[in-house]
Amino acid sequence: MTSSEPAPPVVHLAFPPEPALLGTVRLVVGIVARKAGVDEEGVEDLKVAVSETCAVAVGDLTWAGLSTPIELDLVEEPDRFGVEVRDRAPAGEHAPNLPQDGEVDDRQFGLALVGALVDGLHSTALEGGGHSMRFWLRRSREGPPPLP
Amino acid sequence: MDLDLNVRKEGDHAVLAVGGEIDVYTAPKLREKLIELVSDGEYHLVVDLEKVDFLDSTGLGVLVGGLKRVRNHDGSLRLVCTQEKILKIFRITGLTKVFPIHSSVAEAISDTAE
Numbered sequence: 001m002t003s004s005e006p007a008p009p010v011v012h013l014a015f016p017p018e019p020a021l022l023g024t025v026r027l028v029v030g031i032v033a034r035k036a037g038v039d040e041e042g043v044e045d046l047k048v049a050v051s052e053t054c055a056v057a058v059g060d061l062t063w064a065g066l067s068t069p070i071e072l073d074l075v076e077e078p079d080r081f082g083v084e085v086r087d088r089a090p091a092g093e094h095a096p097n098l099p100q101d102g103e104v105d106d107r108q109f110g111l112a113l114v115g116a117l118v119d120g121l122h123s124t125a126l127e128g129g130g131h132s133m134r135f136w137l138r139r140s141r142e143g144p145p146p147l148p
Numbered sequence: 149m150d151l152d153l154n155v156r157k158e159g160d161h162a163v164l165a166v167g168g169e170i171d172v173y174t175a176p177k178l179r180e181k182l183i184e185l186v187s188d189g190e191y192h193l194v195v196d197l198e199k200v201d202f203l204d205s206t207g208l209g210v211l212v213g214g215l216k217r218v219r220n221h222d223g224s225l226r227l228v229c230t231q232e233k234i235l236k237i238f239r240i241t242g243l244t245k246v247f248p249i250h251s252s253v254a255e256a257i258s259d260t261a262e
Contacts, residue, residue: 019173026169026202044233051204055172109241110205116240 007082009073010036017061017070017087025072026051029083036076042137045117046083052110053085053133059107060089060131080119080136088130150174152199153181161257162190167199170207178207182214191223194256203234208241215247224248226256 011032015021026047033043050072057070068088075082115121118135126132151174152167162185170178185193193214197203215225226248229235238244250256 019171022171022173023169023202041233044236047202048204048237051171051202055204055206058172109208113205113237113240 007075007077009084010076011072011074013072014069015072016067017058019055019058022051022054022058025054029072029074032074032076033081036081037139038081038137042081042139046081046137049114049117049135050083050085052114053083053135056107056110056133057085057087057089057131061087064089075136077136080138082134082136083118085133086126086130088126090129151177153177155181155185158194158253158257161192161194163194163196163253163257165196165199169202170200170210171202171204172206175204175206175210179210179213182210182217186214186217186221186223191218191221193218193223193225194253195225195227196253197227197229197234198231200229200231200234203237205241208237208243212243212246226250226259228253228256 011028013025013028015025029047029050030043033046034040038046054070054072061068061070066088071084071086073082073084073086075084114133114135119138121133121135124132124134150168151170152165154165154167156163156165164181164185166178168174182193195211195214211225211227218225227238228250229238230251235244235249238247238249248256248259250259
């Protein structure tokens with residue numbers, strides 16, 4: 001492997017789009033991130049970010065009537081801990097933003113939360129349909145983020 | 149994964165103690181409880197989040213919905229939370245300006261009375 005190649009995932013999960021599984025996903029993220037040396041605040045931030053991202057994927061897949069699995073990669077790199085969430089929801093198939101009576105738009109709220117908690121956030125459309133959300137957390141969060 | 153919801157009365161207030169993880173799976177249970185309380189005429193609510201291990205945007209949305217419901221009856225919804233990881237979620241989303249957040253149930257109730 002050359003230095004330009006992405007690091008292989010430490011953990012790869014594939015799970016059906018069921019809200020009941022998100023607690024287990026958070027548990028795995030917490031264990032792997034702690035083991036990788038991420039501090040407690042970072043672990044909690046990652047759990048929220050992964051859960052929010054997966055919840056969006058669950059909503060989109062359910063809305064599209066699909067049960068194709070959501071894939072999660074946790075990647076340990078020398079200076080950062082990375083996450084990629086992939087789903088196969090068709091492009092443009094978003095769960096409707098219909099807040100319940102008096103509530104707020106969970107999707108926008110959730111994605112705003114993710115953006116605020118992680119150091120980098122990239123969303124891309126996957127060839128053949130679907131989305132990839134990548135983000136990472138620096139191991140040491142003192143000082144400005146490194147250049148991409 | 150489950151959500152524990154326990155209601156007790158303290159004077160004019162209904163105190164809803166929440167325990168566990170509030171996410172897209174469990175938040176509907178919290179929503180139902182808040183709707184039930186308001187339907188029962190409880191318009192001054194204190195939601196105790198001290199035993200909440202996790203809170204996501206769906207849970208925030210449910211709390212905002214609860215606040216709007218009690219305000220429709222000139223009521224109040226106050227939160228009790230001292231956990232930094234939960235407070236951080238409220239700060240990031242700007243909801244510390246929307247919800248009164250207290251360090252104890254007693255403080256929340258006495259503040260309403262003032």
